[in-house]
Amino acid sequence: MTSDRKLADFQQWTLTVLGLLSATSDRQVAYLQESGVGTDELLLQFDDVLHVARARLADSSLEQKDFFLLSKVGARVESVNARPDPIWDEVALKEAAEWRDLRIEARVAKEILERSWNSDSGS
Numbered sequence: 001m002t003s004d005r006k007l008a009d010f011q012q013w014t015l016t017v018l019g020l021l022s023a024t025s026d027r028q029v030a031y032l033q034e035s036g037v038g039t040d041e042l043l044l045q046f047d048d049v050l051h052v053a054r055a056r057l058a059d060s061s062l063e064q065k066d067f068f069l070l071s072k073v074g075a076r077v078e079s080v081n082a083r084p085d086p087i088w089d090e091v092a093l094k095e096a097a098e099w100r101d102l103r104i105e106a107r108v109a110k111e112i113l114e115r116s117w118n119s120d121s122g123s
Helices: 003-022 025-035 040-058 064-081 090-095 097-120
Strands: none
Touching: 003 025, 003 040, 003 064, 003 097, 025 040, 025 090, 040 064, 064 097, 090 097
């Protein structure tokens, strides 16, 4: 697999994960129920993206500005992680300010990265 293809796969994966993080709480709950996973899976998927993004930043295949956007989402993920156990149920997913703020930050990052990466690829 060429490095360009690997980068495109990373970008698509990142946008998919950000799409789920920025989805409505109803869509997130439906995803969790369909998948049979816990609420923490939403954050674990992003954590995986962030680890790969750090490696891509180190090898210069990810621009600093793009990593900065992902880091801002990461800070919101940390604010959810810092909350006690009640943050992990479906009611909190729908009502907690931390989840709402994470959705907003993920949506902004997704929109900006989507535009940037589409223009970089010439689409």
